[in-house]
Amino acid sequence: MTKILVIGATGSVGRHVVASLAEGGHAVRALVRDASKTQLPKGVEAVQGDLTEPDSLEPALAGGVEAVYLMWPGLPVQPRVVELIARHARRVVYLSADVADLADDEPAVIFHQEVERLIRQSDLGWTFVRAIDFAGNLLAWADQVREGVVRWPYGRARRSLVHERDIADVVVRALTEDGHEGAAYVVTGPESLSHAELAGIIGEELGVAVRWEELPPQTAREQLTAAWGNAAFVEARLRAWESFTREPERVTGTVQEVLGRPPRDVRSWVRDHAADFRWAGAEATAVSSGRP
Secondary structure (H helix, E strand, O other), rough: OEEEEOOOOOOHHHHHHHHHHHHHHOOEEEEOOOOHOOOOOOOEEEEEEEEEEEHHHHHOOOOEEEEEEEEOOOOOOOOHHHHHHHHOOOEEEEEEEOOOOOOOOOOHHHHHHHHHHHHOOOOOOEEEEEEEOOHHHHHHHHHHHHHEEEOOOOOEEEEEEEHHHHHHHHHHHHHHHHOOOOEEEEEEEOOOEEHHHHHHHHHHHHHHOOEEEEEEEHHHHHHHHHHOHHHHHHHHHHHHHHHHHOOOOOOOHHHHHHOOOOOOOOOOOOHHOOHHHHOOOOOOOOOOOOOO
């Protein structure tokens, strides 16, 4: 039985990875910052550690760990982390991001390329799961949805947002099956939908009236920079959204090819997260989950 370490075990993807692995009978360790405050599925071993202190991973990796799921949440890149994983494990699945819509000098591009480079140069068998933006970022609209109007820029921008459970399912396959080594899977939703259409779908599934109100880009730039605190990230997002008004965000067949079933659509995601929309507002949502 493969022993698997999940780094990022409480994240939006990682928690589903942990649950699926445990249900599948695998020996699972979860790296957490505070084991005493973390609730995990029965049988999952919690081990305390932190990516900012690479040597703290040593106890989590020791004792027969063969595969590692790695999610790196935007922290400074630490080559020592990859070195330690390669010393103990033989396989790593890294949650990267599809950064095709960003400029080569964008921080997100540089970050993911650096982590992927470190992994490629190691002796590990690797799989990169490059996710398109998460559907979970729609929770940034929660407060506005409750008010009945979503004010956002580029209503015609067509997105292929992905359900986090589809990402997790692809990760689990790559962790537990042969045949995925050296693959860089771009995981998307099943179709491109405009921002305005997405707002309408949320309202329909929640049973509330939601209308779209176009927000001028300059106003959005000011508001999002104040809310997110990262002007470079805001500029990158605005450029990407503008580009999606001309060419829709791409849709891949990865989920069908890897899992043998279609990807979950946005409506199913909204139903799964209906309770979140009733309490989670923009201030509680990190609009970077698809691009760690």
